[in-house]
Amino acid sequence: MMYPFSYHRARTLDEARAYFEGGEDAAYLSGGHSLxxxxxxxxxxxxxxxxxxxxxxxxxxxxxxDRLSIGAAETHAAVAASPEVRGAIPAxxxxxxxxxxxxVRHRGTIGxxxxxxxxAADYPAAALALDAVIETSERxxxxxxxxxxxxxxxxxxxxxxxxxxxxxxxxxxxxKMRNPASRYALAASFVARRPGGVRLAIxxxxxxxxxxxxxxxxxxxTRFERGALAGLALDPGDMMSDMHADARYRAHLCAxxxxxxxxxxxxxxxx
Amino acid sequence: MSQSEIAITVNxxxxxxxxxxxxxLVDFLREHxxxxxxxxxxxxxxxxxCTVILDxxxxxxxxxxxxxAEGAEIRxxxxxxxxxxxxxxxEAFCTHHALQCGFCTPGMIMAAVNLVDRxxxxxxxxxxxxxxxxxxxxxxxxxxxxxxxLAAAGAQRTPAE
Numbered sequence: 001m002m003y004p005f006s007y008h009r010a011r012t013l014d015e016a017r018a019y020f021e022g023g024e025d026a027a028y029l030s031g032g033h034s035l036x037x038x039x040x041x042x043x044x045x046x047x048x049x050x051x052x053x054x055x056x057x058x059x060x061x062x063x064x065x066d067r068l069s070i071g072a073a074e075t076h077a078a079v080a081a082s083p084e085v086r087g088a089i090p091a092x093x094x095x096x097x098x099x100x101x102x103x104v105r106h107r108g109t110i111g112x113x114x115x116x117x118x119x120a121a122d123y124p125a126a127a128l129a130l131d132a133v134i135e136t137s138e139r140x141x142x143x144x145x146x147x148x149x150x151x152x153x154x155x156x157x158x159x160x161x162x163x164x165x166x167x168x169x170x171x172x173x174x175x176k177m178r179n180p181a182s183r184y185a186l187a188a189s190f191v192a193r194r195p196g197g198v199r200l201a202i203x204x205x206x207x208x209x210x211x212x213x214x215x216x217x218x219x220x221x222t223r224f225e226r227g228a229l230a231g232l233a234l235d236p237g238d239m240m241s242d243m244h245a246d247a248r249y250r251a252h253l254c255a256x257x258x259x260x261x262x263x264x265x266x267x268x269x270x271x
Numbered sequence: 272m273s274q275s276e277i278a279i280t281v282n283x284x285x286x287x288x289x290x291x292x293x294x295x296l297v298d299f300l301r302e303h304x305x306x307x308x309x310x311x312x313x314x315x316x317x318x319x320x321c322t323v324i325l326d327x328x329x330x331x332x333x334x335x336x337x338x339x340a341e342g343a344e345i346r347x348x349x350x351x352x353x354x355x356x357x358x359x360x361x362e363a364f365c366t367h368h369a370l371q372c373g374f375c376t377p378g379m380i381m382a383a384v385n386l387v388d389r390x391x392x393x394x395x396x397x398x399x400x401x402x403x404x405x406x407x408x409x410x411x412x413x414x415x416x417x418x419x420x421l422a423a424a425g426a427q428r429t430p431a432e
Contacts, residue, residue: 033316036316037315101406102386102402102404103322104316104405106325106329106330107330
């Protein structure tokens with residue numbers, strides 16, 4: 001049995017804010033596939049949950065020119081299956097289809113994943129590499145400013161992600177090595193080729209969460225082929241280290257995943 | 272203690288109840304409705320023994336609050352057979368020896384029914400294996416489970432004229 005809390009289903013953003021402010025230590029609930037397990041482990045103990053999934057502004061996937069806009073409450077399964085996403089950024093659809101397992105993808109949402117900013121989550125890498133704008137109940141935040149270290153974002157208390165708008169690149173690829181038990185990334189690289197250059201973001205590996213590998217971006221901007229990365233290396237001192245993969249191995253995996261993402265644009269590559 | 276009124280349609284019958292907000296959907300099914308075919312294996316969203324179909328999608332009912340399912344339609348393992356006639360997926364699991372201890376079987380069958388609904392009768396073995404990634408079985412090694420799912424899917428195919 002979980003510890004007691006109260007549940008409130010919001011119909012509008014204003015209602016969600018009001019419920020949130022009425023709690024001592026409220027939390028927003030989207031798909032619940034990170035929050036509920038965290039609460040079961042007593043690693044979080046909000047006194048009230050404000051459910052966002054019924055708010056209409058958080059729904060829908062639309063493309064206008066080079067902007068692809070995804071509602072925060074869209075599930076990983078919906079993103080993976082969306083004709084708009086598959087047409088605009090096939091690697092993003094494939095990324096969504098590689099999160100967790102089918103049951104998890106039926107409930108977990110893109111907004112929830114970004115707000116949680118787990119250092120091994122997939123979406124933060126796509127948001128950063130695709131120069132996304134995170135739209136909230138209050139403002140628009142660029143991905144470069146949004147992610148601020150493990151489980152930390154630019155969101156203020158009570159602020160709600162409403163949509164995520166990705167810039168459609170010329171092409172993009174995502175490559176990852178999964179922890180075979182948890183399915184989270186041990187190291188993964190999202191590489192987007194754009195008119196202005198190349199953006200490359202790494203998740204699962206950095207000891208401060210998702211980050212851009214600027215040295216690799218510069219090399220790929222000059223010559224977009226996997227060989228351009230030869231000799232480049234990340235500092236193991238900046239990597240996470242645990243029983244599954246030590247820092248040196250993670251640094252190595254980042255380079256391998258980046259090369260694979262460059263070599264396999266337009267798709268997901270599992271190492 | 273925070274409580275809410277919920278109305279959830281389970282296997283075609285609307286069920287109304289006043290439940291604690293913290294109640295998990297799996298505990299609502301098992302303890303309030305007595306539908307103990309849905310199992311709790313790990314209680315950590317890993318094993319899939321608690322899989323049910325919620326509004327057409329397989330979900331882990333240990334990671335959904337009962338109040339989140341307000342207004343939803345749920346199908347559980349008890350909702351598959353028609354009287355004494357097992358569902359074709361249940362028949363196929365028997366025929367192909369796709370279970371040993373049986374603990375994972377209800378969740379495995381609900382995930383399998385849902386994947387065939389989503390991928391159609393021509394689904395291939397590789398897709399079946401990937402689509403069952405969220406269901407753990409500690410007895411069979413999965414091979415016979417995949418055979419059973421493919422057989423049940425194939426049985427849905429309209430015979431060629």
